[in-house]
Amino acid sequence: MYKGYLLSDIRSFRNAIYLLWHRTTLHHVYSTSITHQANVNPVSSILQRLQQEIEENPGSLPFQEITYCNLGNPQPLGQRPITFFREVLSLCDNPTLLDRDETPSLFSTCAIKRARMIIDSLPSKNTGGYTSSQGIRSLRQAVADGISARDGFPSDPDDIFLTDGASAAVILCTSDNTLHMSMHGTWKWAYFQNKTAMSSEDAILCPLPEYPIYSASIILHGGTRVPYNLTEHDGWGLEIFEVKRCLEEARALGLTVRAMVVINPGNPTGQVLSITNQEEIVEFCRKEGLVILADEVCQDNIYSENKKFNSFKKVARSLDYDENDLSIVSFHSSSMGFYGESGRRGGYMEISGVGADVKDQIYKVASVTICPNIAGQILTSLVMDPPKLGDESFESFQAEKEKIHSSFWKRAKTLEKAFQSMEGISCNKIEGALYFFPRLHLPSRAIKAAKAEGVSPDIFYARRLLDATGIAVVPGSGFHQASGTIHIRCAIHPDEEKIEAMIPRLKTFHEAFMNEFRH
Numbered sequence: 001m002y003k004g005y006l007l008s009d010i011r012s013f014r015n016a017i018y019l020l021w022h023r024t025t026l027h028h029v030y031s032t033s034i035t036h037q038a039n040v041n042p043v044s045s046i047l048q049r050l051q052q053e054i055e056e057n058p059g060s061l062p063f064q065e066i067t068y069c070n071l072g073n074p075q076p077l078g079q080r081p082i083t084f085f086r087e088v089l090s091l092c093d094n095p096t097l098l099d100r101d102e103t104p105s106l107f108s109t110c111a112i113k114r115a116r117m118i119i120d121s122l123p124s125k126n127t128g129g130y131t132s133s134q135g136i137r138s139l140r141q142a143v144a145d146g147i148s149a150r151d152g153f154p155s156d157p158d159d160i161f162l163t164d165g166a167s168a169a170v171i172l173c174t175s176d177n178t179l180h181m182s183m184h185g186t187w188k189w190a191y192f193q194n195k196t197a198m199s200s201e202d203a204i205l206c207p208l209p210e211y212p213i214y215s216a217s218i219i220l221h222g223g224t225r226v227p228y229n230l231t232e233h234d235g236w237g238l239e240i241f242e243v244k245r246c247l248e249e250a251r252a253l254g255l256t257v258r259a260m261v262v263i264n265p266g267n268p269t270g271q272v273l274s275i276t277n278q279e280e281i282v283e284f285c286r287k288e289g290l291v292i293l294a295d296e297v298c299q300d301n302i303y304s305e306n307k308k309f310n311s312f313k314k315v316a317r318s319l320d321y322d323e324n325d326l327s328i329v330s331f332h333s334s335s336m337g338f339y340g341e342s343g344r345r346g347g348y349m350e351i352s353g354v355g356a357d358v359k360d361q362i363y364k365v366a367s368v369t370i371c372p373n374i375a376g377q378i379l380t381s382l383v384m385d386p387p388k389l390g391d392e393s394f395e396s397f398q399a400e401k402e403k404i405h406s407s408f409w410k411r412a413k414t415l416e417k418a419f420q421s422m423e424g425i426s427c428n429k430i431e432g433a434l435y436f437f438p439r440l441h442l443p444s445r446a447i448k449a450a451k452a453e454g455v456s457p458d459i460f461y462a463r464r465l466l467d468a469t470g471i472a473v474v475p476g477s478g479f480h481q482a483s484g485t486i487h488i489r490c491a492i493h494p495d496e497e498k499i500e501a502m503i504p505r506l507k508t509f510h511e512a513f514m515n516e517f518r519h
């Protein structure tokens with residue numbers, strides 16, 4: 001498995017060196033913390049076996065195909081890429097097409113114009129060269145323009161770092177040899193101050209349940225994760241008194257808490273924070289000198305009439321704080337939203353409220369892997385600066401976007417209704433992101449049966465579900481569910497037809513499971 005991780009993650013020679021450097025720690029983390037990757041999901045070996053069985057012996061299983069509700073990976077499940085994005089990407093990769101007579105009949109004028117602008121702004125005038133470690137300036141400018149239009153507050157391209165997906169940005173901000181943040185939100189740098197690694201006294205507040213890249217990266221780099229509980233019975237709300245309790249406990253133990261991770265909209269929990277709640281968080285972090293690490297990768301996935309996405313930076317600016325009062329790093333990704341381009345590895349982080357010296361150091365750390373990939377950089381600029389009203393591609397772009405978004409919305413509501421109707425399952429409304437995290441209240445005999453098999457009840461349930469129906473979900477322990485609770489994470493990525501078709505199978509399985517272990 002360790003080998004598998006290296007093979008799938010090595011994208012360049014430098015990345016390989018970096019990973020080898022961390023071999024010992026990596027092995028430790030791998031065995032203790034990283035369970036979110038598909039290849040280490042505890043049901044994944046069964047998944048592979050069943051997929052092989054379907055291919056080699058069709059008709060031998062009680063189902064015809066696997067329903068992949070375990071992954072946040074839309075395109076392999078049938079989601080079509082956005083045409084404008086792909087047109088621009090292909091023209092940028094094949095710039096000779098720009099001068100061919102037939103090109104205007106094959107590509108939209110908008111895409112041709114955008115590709116030409118991008119190519120002209122590339123240092124090597126093609127997509128085959130290294131770029132600045134921070135990302136190409138014109139593309140950062142496009143991202144900054146998109147942020148300004150979204151938030152109504154200015155964004156500076158010098159505050160933007162384009163990255164290989166949000167993951168690379170998160171790892172950079174939670175890593176050793178990189179940042180040490182002072183109690184007052186002004187970052188100090190360990191590496192450049194003769195302190196070579198984050199120590200276990202350096203801590204970061206993380207939600208629980210969480211998207212586990214945070215705990216994995218913090219542990220990998222020798223720091224400490226301080227979990228704070230989201231309140232399940234209150235729609236996975238984020239209560240400041242709970243965060244304060246965890247902060248005080250951590251400080252009493254001698255930890256230096258440097259930052260607070262907030263995932264909004266939530267993965268795996270699907271909640272969207274209210275603006276009042278965000279204001280409380282901003283005020284709390286300012287007062288306590290914590291940097292906000294705002295994971296906003298699902299900002300374009302909102303399914304609520306009453307809730308709206310607000311970036312933490314916008315909330316902080318609306319409160320009229322001096323920019324230097326609070327450091328915020330916001331992460332975004334081209335993997336989510338209606339774009340769903342997870343394989344392109346596009347993303348950015350916007351760093352606000354830090355000095356030029358800190359940005360210089362971030363630049364140095366980013367330069368360890370030379371530069372983010374160019375397709376990801378271009379895609380991220382397109383996500384943040386798509387066709388506008390009046391552009392030739394606007395209507396078709398908008399139609400594609402709406403189609404995908406309304407389909408997510410329908411799937412979310414269908415699954416929500418199904419989970420809420422099932423015995424022994426409580427499930428919060430999904431307001432955003434791409435997942436449900438229903439809680440299972442299983443009979444004690446089921447819990448004993450799981451114990452007898454040497455697995456936790458969530459794994460026991462998920463395995464049984466997969467074996468009986470072909471429906472793949474992720475056991476809640478992969479997201480550090482609160483102890484004593486049992487959850488599964490179910491993604492809404494299979495298309496509407498597949499979701500409709502799986503619900504009777506899910507309900508029949510669940511009823512039979514509950515009956516089997518009832519007494």
Ligand SMILES: Cc1ncc(COP(=O)(O)O)c(C=O)c1O
Pocket residue numbers: 072164165166167168211213263267295297332333334335342345346347
């Ligand atoms: C909450 C959250 N943060 C970060 C990421 C990483 O995104 P990327 O694919 O851009 O690395 C994901 C991916 O699923 C996510 O759900």
